[in-house]
Amino acid sequence: MSVRRADTLGGRAAVVGIGATEFSKDSGRSELTLAAEAVRAALDDAGLAPSDVDGLVTFTMDTSPEIAVAQATGIGELSFFSRVHYGGGAACATVQQAALAVATGIAEVVVCYRAFNERSGRRFGSGVQHREPSAEGTALGWNLPPGLLTPASWVAMAARRYLHTYGLTPEAFGHVAVTGRRYAATNPAAYFHGRPITLADHAASRPIVEPLRLLDCCQETDGGQALVVTTAERARDLRRPPALITAAAQGAGRAQEQMTSYYRDEFYPSDLAGLPEMGVVARQLWRTSGYGPADIDVAVLYDHFTPFVLMQLEEFGFCAPGEAAAFVADGALPLNTHGGQLGEAYLHGMNGIAEAVRQVRGSAVNQVPDVAHALVTAGTGVPTSGLILGRDGG
Amino acid sequence: MSGGDGARGAAVSGDDALYARLKAFEGRPAATGGRGKDPVNAAMIRHWCEAMGDTHPAYRGPDAVAPPTMLQAWTMGGLSGHTDRSPAYDELSALLDGAGCTAVVATDCEQEYLRPLRPGDEITFDAVIESVSPRKTTKLGSGYFVTTRMDVRVDGELAGAHRFRILKYVPGKGSSGPGGPAPEADPAPRKGTPEPVAAPRDAPARPRPVINRDNAGFWAGVAEHRLLIQRCTGCGRLRMPWLPGCARCGAPEWDTVEAGGGGTVHSYVVMHHPPFPAFDPPYAVALIALEEGVRLVAGVTGVPPDAVRVGMPVRLEFQQVRDGKGAWELPVFRAEPGAARAPREEG
Numbered sequence: 251m252s253v254r255r256a257d258t259l260g261g262r263a264a265v266v267g268i269g270a271t272e273f274s275k276d277s278g279r280s281e282l283t284l285a286a287e288a289v290r291a292a293l294d295d296a297g298l299a300p301s302d303v304d305g306l307v308t309f310t311m312d313t314s315p316e317i318a319v320a321q322a323t324g325i326g327e328l329s330f331f332s333r334v335h336y337g338g339g340a341a342c343a344t345v346q347q348a349a350l351a352v353a354t355g356i357a358e359v360v361v362c363y364r365a366f367n368e369r370s371g372r373r374f375g376s377g378v379q380h381r382e383p384s385a386e387g388t389a390l391g392w393n394l395p396p397g398l399l400t401p402a403s404w405v406a407m408a409a410r411r412y413l414h415t416y417g418l419t420p421e422a423f424g425h426v427a428v429t430g431r432r433y434a435a436t437n438p439a440a441y442f443h444g445r446p447i448t449l450a451d452h453a454a455s456r457p458i459v460e461p462l463r464l465l466d467c468c469q470e471t472d473g474g475q476a477l478v479v480t481t482a483e484r485a486r487d488l489r490r491p492p493a494l495i496t497a498a499a500q501g502a503g504r505a506q507e508q509m510t511s512y513y514r515d516e517f518y519p520s521d522l523a524g525l526p527e528m529g530v531v532a533r534q535l536w537r538t539s540g541y542g543p544a545d546i547d548v549a550v551l552y553d554h555f556t557p558f559v560l561m562q563l564e565e566f567g568f569c570a571p572g573e574a575a576a577f578v579a580d581g582a583l584p585l586n587t588h589g590g591q592l593g594e595a596y597l598h599g600m601n602g603i604a605e606a607v608r609q610v611r612g613s614a615v616n617q618v619p620d621v622a623h624a625l626v627t628a629g630t631g632v633p634t635s636g637l638i639l640g641r642d643g644g
Numbered sequence: 645m646s647g648g649d650g651a652r653g654a655a656v657s658g659d660d661a662l663y664a665r666l667k668a669f670e671g672r673p674a675a676t677g678g679r680g681k682d683p684v685n686a687a688m689i690r691h692w693c694e695a696m697g698d699t700h701p702a703y704r705g706p707d708a709v710a711p712p713t714m715l716q717a718w719t720m721g722g723l724s725g726h727t728d729r730s731p732a733y734d735e736l737s738a739l740l741d742g743a744g745c746t747a748v749v750a751t752d753c754e755q756e757y758l759r760p761l762r763p764g765d766e767i768t769f770d771a772v773i774e775s776v777s778p779r780k781t782t783k784l785g786s787g788y789f790v791t792t793r794m795d796v797r798v799d800g801e802l803a804g805a806h807r808f809r810i811l812k813y814v815p816g817k818g819s820s821g822p823g824g825p826a827p828e829a830d831p832a833p834r835k836g837t838p839e840p841v842a843a844p845r846d847a848p849a850r851p852r853p854v855i856n857r858d859n860a861g862f863w864a865g866v867a868e869h870r871l872l873i874q875r876c877t878g879c880g881r882l883r884m885p886w887l888p889g890c891a892r893c894g895a896p897e898w899d900t901v902e903a904g905g906g907g908t909v910h911s912y913v914v915m916h917h918p919p920f921p922a923f924d925p926p927y928a929v930a931l932i933a934l935e936e937g938v939r940l941v942a943g944v945t946g947v948p949p950d951a952v953r954v955g956m957p958v959r960l961e962f963q964q965v966r967d968g969k970g971a972w973e974l975p976v977f978r979a980e981p982g983a984a985r986a987p988r989e990e991g
Contacts, residue, residue: 375918379851380852388859391853456916457916
C-alpha cells in the first residue's frame, strides 16, 4: 500500500521464527554476541538453519553489521541486506523490508534483528549535548542550547500540549503504565516480572521531565531480539504456525522531525497532540488489510513514553482524540500484553513484534483468546512503521 | 622589551574564590633546572645587534660582552620548545583556561643586570611564579595578571633577573574567534539585555548551537541580538527552523524578517533528571509561538519554572551564556509582567 493506494504485499510473507536473549541491565557480553544469540534462537524457533538465510535487516542504529552477524552465525552468502533509519521507528519496517524481499524473490529467508547494551553501554536516556552540523545534527541541534536534551524532554513537550488541548492532568498517562506493568507482572521474561504498580504509584513517582514522571518512561535494557521472515508458502511447511504479514507500512508526516516535530500546525490541526506519521501508517494498514479497529484482537503499541500510546490509539481510531486515557482504563483492547517496553524490556520495539507473533500463534504467556489479527507499531515521535499480523486462514 | 604597564587603568574587581586558588601558586616554581641551549656566543650577539640596529662597539671584538637586554634570549627554548616548565605553571594555566581565561597577552617585562655575560658563558636559570593579581577588567577583557621571575646564573652566580608578566583573560568583543563574538565587556549593552549568567569559573561545557551553512544566518542574527525568521520568497510562508527550501511550496529562495519579539508559551517542560553539569534543574524549556506565527524552543526567564504556563505572554531577550571555552548569545523569553499569576492549569 502506498500513501495513495493499496499495495500488493499483504499476505505474501510471514514471521516464522522469533528469538531473544534474556533481558537484563548488564548483559556482560558484546552487542554482536547478543545479536548472534538472538538470530540463532529465532532460526531454532523456525526450524531453519543458518544456511537457509540469504537476507538480513537491522536498524541504522545497530552496531552489529549484517556481515558480522552472518559470519558469527554461519550464515552464508547474502542476496539482501538493508537497514532502516530513525531509531525505534525502524522496528516494523525491518519486517516490511524482509517481506518485500521474500515476496519478490530477492531473498528466500530474511532475519531481522536488533541487539544492544542500551543499559550497561550507551544509554539513550543520558541525553545529547553535542551534534555534528549535518542536516540531521542541525535539526536536533535547535533544541540543545536551551537544555532540551533528552528523549523524555522531547516527548514531554508534546505531552504537555496534549494535556492542555484536552484539559487533562498527568494522571491520564498512568493507565498505560499500570496496564504494562500488570502484564509484565505475569510474564517471566519481563524485567518487572512480579512487580505490578498502581495509579497511586504512578502519581507518586518522581518527576523526570514534567509532565512526565519516572513511571511514564520505559526502562533501559541490554538484550537482543530477532525475527525470521519467509514467504507465506514456505511458512506453511515450517515448525510454527505462521504469523502472516497481513499489512506492513512506514510513515513520515509533513514537516517531520525526529522526536521534535513542533512546527507543523500548518499541516496538521492536531499539532503536538497527535502523531501524524502514525496516522500515515494507520491509513495504509487499514486500507491494505481491509480491517478497522474493531477487527484488532490485541495491540502492541510502542511505549517508550506513555503519552504516545494514547496518541497512537487516537491515530488508529480506537477512540476519539483526547479519549485514549479513558479507553485504556476501560481495558476493552488487550494492550501490550508482554508488559511493553515499560514492563518487559526496551528492545527498540522488536520484542513487541515477537509478542504479536506469539499472540497470533496462541503461545503468549498472557494469551488473549482466539487472536486473528494483531496490530504492532514501531517508535513514536519519529518516522515510524507498523504491522498487522494475522493467523493463517484467519 | 619596554617597561610598559599593562595594568594601568585596570579596575580591581576584588578577590573571589578563584583568586584564592590562583594566589596559592605564588612562590611555586615556574621552571626549574633550566640550561641555556647554547653558550653565550658571538654569532647570536651579532644577529641580535643587526636586528636591533645596535652598533655599540662593546658588543664586538675580542673582549665583547653580550647586550644586557639579551638576557632572556639565552634562556629561550627555540622551535624545539621548553622542557623545563613546571607542573605548577601548567596547573595554573589550566585553572585559568577552565575559568574562561583562555586568551593570553604578554604585557610587560623588567630586567635587572648584575654582571655582564660574555661569549663562552654557560647559563642556567630557574623561574618562580612571583605573583597573581586579583581579577582585573581591562579593555581586552577581564582576567588575571601572572608575573614570573627568572633568575639567570653563570657558574651558579646570579647574572641577572627577568620579570615577565602576562594577562590571562576571557576574550572579549573585538577578538572574536570561530565561535563568534563574545561580548564580555560590551561598552553599550542593548536595552533589555539581561545580566550575563554567572561567571564561568570552572564552568562545565554547555551544549552549543549546531551551526552549518543552512542556519548560520540565524545564529549570526542572534549574535547581533536579532531573531531572524526565514521567509519563502516563492509563497511568502515564514519558517522556523531554518531550512534551504519551503515545506509548503518547495521553493529554494528565501529572505528574512526580524521577529518583533512578542510571543506566547505554546508548550513547555520542566527538566529534572538526569542532571547536566551546565544546567541547574529544575529549569523550564518552552516551545515559543512568536507573534509572527512561527515557533522556536527557548528558555523562559523572569518566573520560576513551576510558574510557566501554556499561553503565557513572553518577550524576546538575548542572554549571554558561557562555559570554560567561550561565550555566546542565545534567544530567551521573559515572562511578561503579571503573566505568572495565571492559575495552575494542570497537574
